[in-house]
Amino acid sequence: MKVFELQDISYAHKNGHKALDGISFSIGQGEAVSILGSNGCGKSTLLYILQGLLMPASGRMRVFSEDGFSDGSRARISLLFQNSQAQLFSLSVWDELMFGPLHLRGMGMEAAGQRAEEVMGLLGIERLRDRSPWQLSGGEMKKVALGTCLSTNPDVFLLDEPTSGLDPRSQVELVELIAALKKAGKTIITATHDLHIIADISDRAIVMGENHRVLLEGGPQELLRKHDMLLSANLIHEHVHAHDGYEHGHTHYGPHEHHEHAHGHGPETAHGPEAGRSHGNEHAHEHEHEIGGHAAGGDITGRGAGPEPQSSEIMRKLKVLLPHWAEHNSEHARTYMEWAQKAEAAGAEELARTLKEISKEGEKLNALLEKAKKVIEGS
Ligand SMILES: Nc1ncnc2c1ncn2[C@@H]1O[C@H](COP(=O)(O)OP(=O)(O)O)[C@@H](O)[C@H]1O
Ligand SMILES: [Mg+2]
Incomplete structure (x- = not known):
């Protein structure tokens, strides 16, 4: 029935x-x-x-x-x-x-x-x-x-x-x-x-x-396995695919275990090379990496297979990616600030200062990401 x-x-x-x-x-x-x-x-x-x-x-x-x-x-x-x-x-x-x-x-x-x-x-x-x-x-x-x-x-x-x-x-x-x-x-x-x-x-x-x-x-x-569909539905974003040569050992739904690993995001990530490397468990950042786990073998990346994408395709993807990068960047900036405050409370003053600086840099990056978003929206 x-x-x-x-x-x-x-x-x-x-x-x-x-x-x-x-x-x-x-x-x-x-x-x-x-x-x-x-x-x-x-x-x-x-x-x-x-x-x-x-x-x-x-x-x-x-x-x-x-x-x-x-x-x-x-x-x-x-x-x-x-x-x-x-x-x-x-x-x-x-x-x-x-x-x-x-x-x-x-x-x-x-x-x-x-x-x-x-x-x-x-x-x-x-x-x-x-x-x-x-x-x-x-x-x-x-x-x-x-x-x-x-x-x-x-x-x-x-x-x-x-x-x-x-x-x-x-x-x-x-x-x-x-x-x-x-x-x-x-x-x-x-x-x-x-x-x-x-x-x-x-x-x-x-x-x-x-x-x-x-x-x-x-x-x-x-x-x-349908990478393009997931991308266009805004369910993944591109930097998931930079898991080169790295094997996930976690279960399907063992959430966040992957955060223990070094992720080696590609240079295209907006998090900055260090920021993206190893997220703390505290930071919910779940929706993209799981895909890497499921698509063991990495065949959903499309990278290295077939012809280079058309420029319209690149623009289409960037339209999805830029708002995501911006969102994640501000999320990260907030996380750094939260941890700066925790570090301060724990008496780690120098660390707290540095984390605050990192957070401020992240906020500056937001302005650039917003600018890029406007450019792509207007294109
Ligand atoms: N109570 C509401 N009044 C007006 N707009 C709403 C309301 N609830 C949801 N929306 C709008 O309807 C759309 C679908 O929302 P929703 O069903 O909550 O989506 P999802 O659960 O997939 O996040 C969104 O554009 C949202 O802003
Ligand atoms: Mg909902």
């Missing part, structure tokens, strides 16, 4: 921001699908539509083989919000986990309590039982929010960037949990730009482009 059949679905937010443009796909019961795409391409909006929280402006949608939603179909679907605060409203974690079983599922107190216990055990959050959801860390909140989804035992999970904000071990555990749900026959649709998890959590991936349309569909491994 098909859980969702979407035909030409479009949606624009109230202020006229286009979020979805002619989306068509269908998802069968028990399927695990990743929705990939960069920030702003429409993933969250799509999940809201799949949960029935937003109505498409145009197009046709069937849910469990019926036109549109019924109360019954809506109750079978549970959405993990990207922002956990949007999900949590009770006074304690315990109440939060009891709400769904009691009020949405109509279970008795005892059965609901059992369910809440089970979910806490599954997520390892027993110690949070009496805490206020509002006073939890982002990662803890995310787990509780996921707990509220699990506690109603839905058939369909819509997960909006479920790994974001989780520490590396929790990310691995979450991926394992999704894999277990998948094995148990649940339908799981995960919006993410976390490429290194998609092979573990999905059988199929749908890539959305920055034009809010479906760019491509396919098996996760197959998609990961």
Whole structure:
């Protein structure tokens, strides 16, 4: 049976921001699908539509083989919000986990309590039982929010960037949990730009482009090999490919282990030769390097194979790359400053001064990157 059949679905937010443009796909019961795409391409909006929280402006949608939603179909679907605060409203974690079983599922107190216990055990959050959801860390909140989804035992999970904000071990555990749900026959649709998890959590991936349309569909491994598509969807950027002669030893979803290695970015990177060499674990810089791990053998680089790219192709890529470089550069500049302050607090004054200088240099580089961005936008 098909859980969702979407035909030409479009949606624009109230202020006229286009979020979805002619989306068509269908998802069968028990399927695990990743929705990939960069920030702003429409993933969250799509999940809201799949949960029935937003109505498409145009197009046709069937849910469990019926036109549109019924109360019954809506109750079978549970959405993990990207922002956990949007999900949590009770006074304690315990109440939060009891709400769904009691009020949405109509279970008795005892059965609901059992369910809440089970979910806490599954997520390892027993110690949070009496805490206020509002006073939890982002990662803890995310787990509780996921707990509220699990506690109603839905058939369909819509997960909006479920790994974001989780520490590396929790990310691995979450991926394992999704894999277990998948094995148990649940339908799981995960919006993410976390490429290194998609092979573990999905059988199929749908890539959305920055034009809010479906760019491509396919098996996760197959998609990961399509370098140009990932580049144009803004899911990778070029400096990933400078992993010459270097082998990744990490698991698919062992996040950030690669930061231990020296990365040897090519000279084209905007981070500067030293800055890019070895990132600290603190610095989330995940979305590009994972690709290197998956594309073992390095055949996605396209480097050295085939003719030199056309100048229009170079310009097209630069249009994607420059904003990314600028974004990363300012991210790095902020990180240097944060660490300068930490070093200062630790009494390492000279180091703190130097880090501040590095940060300031990074900010200067921003001005140049912005200038280059303007040039390319005007070209
Ligand atoms: N509540 C909102 N009001 C207005 N525009 C929005 C709102 N939510 C999202 N958008 C816009 O819709 C587009 C898609 O956003 P979203 O679905 O959140 O993307 P993603 O989840 O892929 O990052 C973006 O251009 C975003 O700025
Ligand atoms: Mg989103």
